[in-house]
Amino acid sequence: MIRPIYFLLFLCIIALVFSNAYSQQNNQVTPYYPDHKEVCESYKRAEKLDTVLKKAVFKSYVIPHWQTGRNIFWYQNRLKDNNSEYILVDVAKGIKGKAFDHNKLAEALTKATGKGHNGNLLQINELDFSDDGKSLKIKEGEQWYECDLNTWTCKKIGNPDFVRYEPTRPLQRRRSRWMGPRRDSISPDKQWEAYIKDGNLFAKSLKGQEVIQFTKDGTAAKPYGEFSWSPDSKTLIAYRIDPKEEKEVHFVLSSEPGTTRGVLKSQKYAQPGDEFTTYEMYAFSMHDRKGLKIDAEKIDFFGAPELHWRKGNNRYFTYEKVDRGHQHFRVIEVDAQTGDTKNIIDEKTNTFIYEQRIYTRYLPETHEIVWITEKDGWRHIYLVDELTGKEMKQITKGNWVVRDIDSVDTKKREIWFRASGMNAGEDPYFIHYYRIGFDGNNLVSLTPERSNHSVTFSPDRSYYLDTYSQVNIPPVTLLKRTSDGKKIMEVERADVSALLASGVKLPEVFVAKGRDGKTDIWGVICRPSNMDPTRSYPVIENIYAGPQDSFVPKSFLPASEMQSMAELGFIVVQIDGMGTANRSKAFHDVCWHNLADAGLPDRILWMQAMAKKYPQADISRVGVYGTSAGGQNSTGALLFHPEFYKAAVSACRCHDNRVDKQWWNEQWMGFPVGKHYEEQSNVTNAAKLQGDLLLIVGESDMNVPPESTYRVVDALIKSNKDFDLLTIPGMGHSDGGPYGRRKKRDFFVKHLLKAEPPSRNR
Template sequence: MRFLSPRLLLSVSALMVTQAMYAQQQKVVPYYPTSQQILESYIRQNKLDSTLKTIPLNSRINANWQGDAFWYVKRLAGNGQEYEYMNAVTGVKSKVFDQQRLVEGIKTATGKKTDATKLNISKMFFNADKSAITFKKDTTWLQCNLSTYQVTKTTDTLHDFYDNEKPLQSRTYRWESVQRDSISPDKKWAAYAKGGNLFVKEIGSGKESQITEDGTLDHPYGEFSWSPDSKNVIGYLIDPKKSKEVYFVLSSVPGTTRGQLKSHEYDQPGDEFTSYTPYIFSIAEKRKIKVDIDKIDFFGAPEAHWRKGSSRYYSYERVDRGHQRFRVIEVDVTNGNTRNIIDEKTKTFIYEQRIYTRYLPDTHEIVWITEQDGWRHIYLVNDVTGTEKLITKGDWVVRDIDSVDSKKREIWFTASGMNAGEDPYFIHYYRIGFDGKNMVDLTPAKGNHTVFFSPDRKYYLDTYSEVNVAPVTELHETGSRKKIAEIEHTDMQPLLATGVKLPEVFVAKGRDGKTDIWGVIYRPSNFDSSKAYPIIEDIYAGPQDSFVPKSFSPINEMQSIAELGFIVVQMDGMGTANRSKAFHDVCWKNLADGGFADRILWIKAMAKQYPQADTTRVGIYGTSAGGQNSAAAVLFHPEFYKAAVSACGCHDNRIDKQWWNEQWMGYPVGPHYEQQSNITNAGKLKGNLLLIVGEADQNVPPESTYRFADALIKNNKDFDLLTVPGANHTDGGPYGRRKKRDFFVKHLLHVDAPGRDIGEH
């Protein structure tokens, strides 16, 4: 049992007096439940969580297309299913089959009894005249005559199943290895490394020629690719650097009596990378030409993009370490001279993972996305002249490219923030001409959209919703955008019958007094407007994205936590993505900021409008980067945040992965890394803190949490620590989530959690 010191008892008493005065001013009473009331809250929470999992949502229709029609599975209450058939030409929807007759046929064919509402068919297709279906039930393929419902086992299962989620146009990412072919395009030569040097061999005669002589096994030539005319090889002199390792111990491996030491390679900020010096090798002349450019010391050897109709020029992409310069560089293979086709520089960062380039060799153009005008937009670049043309423009954000149609000279893309009066994070789908004209919104309805096209792109399914508005799925004809039919519209009554409160979208001004900060509010189902509830913030302030939910979902951890007697909130503060470049730039060399200046103002504005939100009792929790943020809250803002749960946090950006941290904190590693570290600032802890870590975390090394704990101990700070044996990057799983809730109940509601399995109640 943990006893409170007299000083701490006085502090708690003073806090409760302050809370009572605050509540009295607002004409509400602070909510402090009894042990019995808390037990009832846990029971209600468990029942609600279980009930919500059984409510059919149908927010993601997986269309299985065959020609101009598709079938899909409709979810029913109690995890049942029925199978719908949609004819896109007629706009008529019908059942695929009589489910009761089908299960009788299955029983006759297999001897197995099946629930008609739980067929669980994973794959199915029609024969040519739609008179029969072939389907997979468990591991058995069956065929059913839809006139007689005679079912037979079959092996005739050849069918081209279309993946709705597969992108129309694939793309490569800069941290992935480039696929290279050692055989020349004319199939006459093979290029390979031997003893660190480049050799080529005539495939017909087997005659071998050595092209380089200064390569070694320690510094070899490699990463070879051919020019289109098979006369030159592009390659690199490589200076290899082995990645350093990080370690962890598996303490509880079954059948052992000793912990097992494990390690894996893991680059951290400042670590040295393998470098590549580019060369051109002439096969006929057996000579090399060094490309007139510095060695590449970040990412790997890049892919060569050859200009159509020429074996003289190729270009490659280069991201400088530190993420402040991006180039597309043209190389003349006759002399190694270079020219920058694209050369983007910034004083903060270029978000490398969202750089988009698509090369159009037929027209000597590059489709490129950049934030150089302050918003993420699409440009068309002539790769001969280097001229740039802005295709999209405005105070809104291009989110992604769906496809580029070079023949029709159209770009299909997603964007946010274009529609006035909407949440600026809502995703809509558009197409636009290369000339920036004739932009069409494929998804004009208000909401957050997800679109899937038919294989021939004649049709598309548009599903849209809001966090508190049920999802609708519509079928549209692509060319005209005409709505053919409403496929599904989720019925809210089963959800509302549980008593659950739908979340509320709330908007308040950020630190500059101008920018809107968007967030959500979750309340308990038995919310009492005469009570003032503690506030808990779910935080993830990682700059790589935005994180507040925008689509409807009845199952949400925030709602689950709210059931225990809290108001739970989440918002995207400055420093996160998907808004303007200036909004995003707040994070630059400044991850400790975490958007807290905006978050605190948002919560205070929410409490001003809703006096049931008690700003004297504010907790916060997060995982990974959110674990860093939540711990930072009680280090840097303890006057506001009183309790924090931090799971597998990257508490010092020097310990975490190189690619993520250098992207936002910059390179080289400077004193700001140490100054913003939770470990360095451990002595500032006030309030209550629970640390959770998986001992086998391979995403953020577990020593990040252990070093933080060590610093807290050395500063004589009280905190709680939960290590989960064998767990990887995690919030602790079901056990950790229960401990998190118990922690907030104790420190914000000032009552002990039930502390036992409440399922029996």
Template sequence: MKHLSFLATIVIGCTLSGLSLHAQQSLNIYKPDAIQMALNYQEADQLDTLLRKVELNNQILPVWQADKRSFWYKRNLSDKNWEYIYVNAGTGSRKKAFDSERMALVLQKATAKLVDPGRLKITKLFFNEKADQVILKTDNQWLKVNLADYQYTSTTDTLTEIYNAGKPLQRNRSRWEAIPEVSKSPDGKKQLLLKGGNVYVKDLETGKEVQLSFDGNKEKPYGEFTWSPDSKTLVGYRIDPKKIKEVHYVLSSVEGTTRGELKSREYAQPGDDFTSYTPTVFDVIYNKQVKVNAEPIDFFGPPELHWRKGDNRFYTYEKVDRGHQRFRIIEVDVQTGKTRNILDDQTKTFIYENRIYTRYLPETNEMIWSSEKDGYNHLYLINTITGKQQPVTKGNWVVRAVDSVDIVKREVWFRASGITSGEDPYFIHHYRIAFDGKRRVDLTPEKGNHQVTFSPDRKYYLDTYSQVNVGPVSVLKEVANSKPVLTLEEGTTADFLKTGVKLPEVFVSKARDGQTDIWGVVWQPSKMDPNKIYPVIEYIYAGPHDSFVPKNFLPYSEMQSMAELGFIVVQIDGMGTANRSKAFHDICWQNLADAGFPDRILWMKELAKKYPQADISRVGIYGTSAGGQNSTGALLFHPEFYKAAVSACGCHDNRIDKQWWNEQWMGYPVGPHYGEQSNITNAAKLQGDLLLIVGEADENVPPESTFRLADALIKANKDFEFLCVPGMGHSDGGIYGRRKKRDFFVKTLLKTEPPKRNLENVVIK
């Protein structure tokens, strides 16, 4: 490419984009000089400042009052000010909660500090039934204020919030959470004792102790016990402990020291051994041990136990096999130790463990469970005695999360995406559905991505919906019929457009299979010359644990700020990311180096057909963490397309990174594919321009991941740039790193010098 003429370069750009030669030749390369570039930086900063001052209410968080009919919320205003709004759902009314000017005077008198009426710092706020009096907390003081005359008195904290609308009503317990061990039996008559690794039970009435196990020792003790509800059985484990290995880093620049400070911590990496737990049962009535016919639990800790209603002979527990290819609900007979699988979900690729939902319904010996076994994530009703399954949801769409389960009405309240045809398949809508799969109700039918919170009694809900380039609307609705009660906020794009910014645009093209839609977003310079072509920069994060292209209203972002310098910036969700079909997700299996690049490259080629200003002969890419791995991988595995990359704190070799994340997608045991896909192993393939950024105190991805890549590049005699930020953790480099990233792309893609900041504000004598 270096020896090709300018015209030939343009021709190659045309071939890549699929444009006709005539269309490409009609455009000129955007190549600002140093003076124009400095102006671009200045204008980008000014626009950034202007945009952050425009009123934006992307999410309303209601604080419900004790009457369950009224709430208040903080409403954002322009210039980073705010006000408080009071809403009565029962009457469908909305008003300012109080006069901000008069309230500021109250707070000023009470605290003896200057108070800005537009930025009242009230941390707690409670209204009486008539909403003419409030009790509030400010600056660690509690005040009672009469809103008729704004007379106030000091008071004490006598009120508590009855409900936090920002948190789900029901939480699925993480399998990483430890189960608290209780030594005393539920009936209070017996006490569990552990001596020398063995199990003893003490009768608290007689003081007599009985030894129940004899093969325990300090090296492999018994522990992690749970009592049965009737106090007749102890369930525990023979433990084979394994010490988690450590990783280290050095803080080079601790103030007041002259030596580096070594930091060490436990950090399990792929393939490391885990502590294992062999289940066992102790009958404390007949003082005998019953061995459970089950393999040891060698992944996660001891699970939560679920006892059959009215029958303490049986309990069930969940087991995730290491490698994430099998999930079971196992029932144990405590009298015989025999087991059976109530549920056995297996796959040839992976089961996304963090997305498994289980909710036990002991009153009816049922449970709600989620699985991708039919190709999409759906909910199933399981009879925990017979194992019979029936679908609660089904179709070519995805259940994203369960909000709650109503065991009285036998309904599930959940979030899903992909149900509405003709709409972005990532848009989240909220639904409720009966256990038998009937009477599905869409609580949020309006087009857009929805965020919902409910009133404490679930009579009302607040629905805020928007699109990346469509302003948010917040509506209070009734649960019974999903009808609007009151529109609280109705966002507009007008004030943002007045600043001159171009709102992001959504673009869709086909994936590598020629059928599946790939969705992404495009940011363009607000002063883009339609007669010129601009380099393209992709912001990438291809972690398989989610999807990442923004769906809520986003009038300003780092991507837009970078675009203002003279780039077209894009973000794409390629195959291998989550929230689509199982087949879409499976692309990542033992294949993280793929990162959806075949889909991303096709997407940008199609983009260049619609937007001839997008010069895909000059494509840069940047990302952090998994995105740091992805962006370097783009240069190593697709050098024909990507020309420059900035990679921050990347997990450049999946053997160096955290165990739980990497084994989920790369599998277990650790095989040759780990090394084959490593950026470090493939460092000698580097052709483009690369900037590596790492924080020396990164506790998420060990810093040596980046340092080892640098070492491999040096040994391969490759040119690259390197920035290590002293004292910084897992980050893109902070303000300094983000500035260096922009400068790097300006130099490598625009071939222009960024501002000389060392000369700024220098006084020459």
């Protein structure tokens, strides 16, 4: 006979089993609220990921050290317990092996230097093998040694004639417009020297006593200057300058060592709407000693431009003009004899032209310009006739994006470039490498594998190393032949066994539709390693909506701050919403006059779609954090979308775009400074705050003035709002450093998990 108490217990167990089964079948989960013991354990897991597990991936990237004049390279593999190995690859033979006997070399170096060496712990930055492979030169500290690989003896030598090839260095660099052109006061024919005296332009003979005074109307207040010579020394270009003093911003360092008072620091810092120095262009002839004003608008942005003189006829030159407000870009041709001008390239837009990604490459031999523009709605390459301004060819075309040009081969008339979005069915942000003819034909994909790629070439570009991965797929490095992209050998495959053995979850890529119901929005999800599928976890978004780029990682992400935070009991996500770069022009244009938008409508829809698929994501408890532009975005999330975001941590950001640097904010918010600047300010909207907010600011931030944060603080106090503020003495533009990151984690644990973080004072 069954006792009643056991019968009741049996019924309870059956009910519990069926209840759990029903809950799982119907995706019912219970919110995760940890007790203090669970919180302490989660912090230990996060700390482990920040330290030990951060180094648990091996052989993840190959940095080749090519040997001069030979298709041979060596590289270093990082191994377990801080060990290293050095591998030598013979490209022609397609083989690889240990570069040397590590233990024997360590013994030889120990004898030569008098310092102990361990063969597994060698740290070599400079290494050069002899042509016959029987010896090598190695740098130990500041001293070079030559080591015989037969006798295993090393001797001191002087610095060898050794030039390291940098495979990651761009083959063809472009100068920033902010740098200004290169100038020389001495004429190319070494006959004249130009100079400024009392605000006027002069030239004096280097072969005699003659002095030419070209101008008389220059003054100290409005001088001539920024002069440059034509290649044939017959023309001198100079500018009448109307200088404007750049205003300063200030901050006080409270805790400088050896002081008992705060130290005032100031720096020149242009803000949106500030006046800029202007330049009027003049041409001065060495033939008749006369000058003429060029028929062109004043240059009111970036300063005096770099000049591109026509090869074979120095009567003409071109220069680039980006109008303030970023809505008009021109390549202007100047006739230095008449002062007449004409536009070779003339691009206008109703939104913005992204100045930092304007690409022009001048080909003087053929009088052509390689130009990248988004005028058809996508970023593509065009070929322009420099003599007529006629567009000769749209070289690339389609609903995808040219990310950058690596090199232009004028002899083969080929362009080597990077692009994303060309391959249907894959992440449109994956970078692939290509080459194409000037005529738009013979497109060759050098990296067809479905992943994000990073390529480095051999010195003669006959071979290249292609490392590719995805956020949750470890890197593979292949050696390929440039002529046809054929694989020669697999060089390395990352070893992630130690990481996976720890139980850490790799990120998941997730895609959902944006606000238009059509456009794919891409992001990643990081989960706790011990996530219980029957529990729901708060969601925290790592946000950075700066329009200058896209920010969701695409390459292998074994350890990150997001994963460390996830270990505390959160689902942490990162998303690229509309308004960020590297998609269509229309996708990017969402940010125009609209930085407060920050893609937040797309981000909210993305997280709602994630929660629909994964009920473990509790979007009734959503936090958000960000640094710099992300700091502005995270505070804005609470102000403009309090129905969704409940807690935010915001570090060192411009909360009012009128307070931040001119060049960044006018690029997206436009010029002149209009009412929309004020309407979108976090300062103006501070009274709307709902939810929990932690503001972090470094008192010596030279990127974004600290008063940007303090103005929000002032507005919040005046609105009688509750918030937390962390000011870090001496710190610059940062997320708060180790202490700030710890306080960020504690803040979310307290406000989203309703738990007390571990006390560091006990």
